[in-house]
Amino acid sequence: MGSADRWPDLTGKSWAHKTTPEMTDAEVDDARATYEAVGRADYESEWLRRHGLPEDYGD
Numbered sequence: 437m438g439s440a441d442r443w444p445d446l447t448g449k450s451w452a453h454k455t456t457p458e459m460t461d462a463e464v465d466d467a468r469a470t471y472e473a474v475g476r477a478d479y480e481s482e483w484l485r486r487h488g489l490p491e492d493y494g495d
Contacts, residue, residue, distance in 0.1 A: 442474040456482050 446452040449470065451463035456479075459467065464486055468479040481491035 442476070444470045444474045444476070446470070461486055 451459045451467050464479060464482055468483040471478040484491055484493050
């Protein structure tokens, strides 16, 4: 099983039960970092979009 199969620990995360549109910019930043730490890119496109970049930036 690769690192992309891992699920991060969401204990205490304010955004854990929110949909992306409900999340603040700070929550999106934290979500991106949380998922990135275990090798996942789940929030990458949302983070890019909120920072004015296309969702496929860098692909």
